[in-house]
Amino acid sequence: MIPLANPKVQVDTQKDELLSEISKVFDKCQFIIGENVKEVEKSYASKCGAAYGIGVNSGTDALVLALAACGVGKDDEVITVPYTFVATTEAILIRGAKPVFADIEPDTFNIDVSQIESKITSKTKAILPVFLYGQTCDMETINAIASKHGLKVIADAAQALGAKRNGKPIGMLADAACISFFPTKNLGACGDAGMIVTNDEKLAETARSLRFHGMVPGTYYYDRIGYNSRLDELQAAVLKVKLPMLDTWNGRRRANAEYYLNELGGTGLILPFAKPENYHIYHQFTLRCRHRDEMKAMLSERGVGSAVYYPFPLHLQSCYGFLGYKKGDMPVAEQVCGEVLSVPVFPELSQEDRATVAGALKECAEILDRQ
Numbered sequence: 001m002i003p004l005a006n007p008k009v010q011v012d013t014q015k016d017e018l019l020s021e022i023s024k025v026f027d028k029c030q031f032i033i034g035e036n037v038k039e040v041e042k043s044y045a046s047k048c049g050a051a052y053g054i055g056v057n058s059g060t061d062a063l064v065l066a067l068a069a070c071g072v073g074k075d076d077e078v079i080t081v082p083y084t085f086v087a088t089t090e091a092i093l094i095r096g097a098k099p100v101f102a103d104i105e106p107d108t109f110n111i112d113v114s115q116i117e118s119k120i121t122s123k124t125k126a127i128l129p130v131f132l133y134g135q136t137c138d139m140e141t142i143n144a145i146a147s148k149h150g151l152k153v154i155a156d157a158a159q160a161l162g163a164k165r166n167g168k169p170i171g172m173l174a175d176a177a178c179i180s181f182f183p184t185k186n187l188g189a190c191g192d193a194g195m196i197v198t199n200d201e202k203l204a205e206t207a208r209s210l211r212f213h214g215m216v217p218g219t220y221y222y223d224r225i226g227y228n229s230r231l232d233e234l235q236a237a238v239l240k241v242k243l244p245m246l247d248t249w250n251g252r253r254r255a256n257a258e259y260y261l262n263e264l265g266g267t268g269l270i271l272p273f274a275k276p277e278n279y280h281i282y283h284q285f286t287l288r289c290r291h292r293d294e295m296k297a298m299l300s301e302r303g304v305g306s307a308v309y310y311p312f313p314l315h316l317q318s319c320y321g322f323l324g325y326k327k328g329d330m331p332v333a334e335q336v337c338g339e340v341l342s343v344p345v346f347p348e349l350s351q352e353d354r355a356t357v358a359g360a361l362k363e364c365a366e367i368l369d370r371q
Contacts, residue, residue: 315329
């Protein structure tokens with residue numbers, strides 16, 4: 001079976017260096033906010049075109065703390081999308097605010113910017129676009145709307161480390177960008193880890209305090225109610241080793257995606273679309289097909305792993321019933337949830353593996369087209 005993701009292959013190529021850096025942490029026994037955390041905060045922020053990096057314990061907490069640092073709280077509204085991982089909206093609700101959904105574009109799966117302004121009310125505090133599958137949104141339009149209405153922009157860039165728009169990396173595209181280092185991301189830790197990157201000094205200072213219980217740095221005085229959400233030294237040591245490989249790994253993902261795009265044209269499958277101004281880093285290669293569930297089962301029979309990200313839009317999830325949305329409110333998101341399928345695109349795919357994936361997709365598409 002060719003898996004959808006295979007982090008073990010990647011870890012094996014760096015195991016000696018990873019173990020060496022982890023061993024150094026044990027030698028020093030400085031496990032919280034040590035030199036590794038400070039180094040990766042600086043290096044990752046720089047990679048993202050940002051002046052400040054704030055390491056936290058997950059991508060979810062990066063969203064929560066970024067929202068808090070931007071002043072989002074009880075009874076505020078945040079405009080976002082229903083087609084994303086639940087952490088996006090979960091973070092808004094943790095802050096006591098309300099997610100207000102805008103539908104998505106059918107080609108990029110990102111927020112339809114033409115819908116944003118109509119969603120703004122006197123309670124709107126921020127816009128939270130999601131850079132889904134590794135492609136940024138139309139941030140020029142989003143930032144213009146935000147500036148016009150005095151709103152903050154917080155990018156959910158959990159899947160987009162290394163992505164760019166018009167040559168600008170993610171840290172230059174919003175008031176704050178939130179990164180996840182979940183093990184299967186384009187660059188993953190050996191457990192949960194996340195980071196906020198920003199060019200706003202005050203936002204960075206607030207987020208840094210919030211992650212440490214709201215403490216004034218170096219004291220036991222507290223200016224705000226905070227959280228316990230610190231990137232630990234062990235994960236930082238892993239991230240330090242991996243960063244130099246990010247561009248290479250993203251380049252391989254892009255090469256694999258380009259191969260699929262060339263091989264699968266004319267199959268009837270709706271293939272991923274990258275806007276020319278975007279540098280897409282293909283966290284997922286997500287296509288659309290009318291007989292998605294049949295396709296998934298047939299690929300498995302042929303030894304090709306796949307997954308559905310995401311099978312059910314958030315506005316129709318039972319836990320969000322209190323928001324009052326109903327079927328038909330977000331027609332594009334609802335449609336693509338029944339059609340999307342992600343196939344292997346990870347950087348360690350061999351040429352033989354990706355040929356097998358493409359061949360299986362072609363064969364299955366032909367069979368399904370005849371039915």
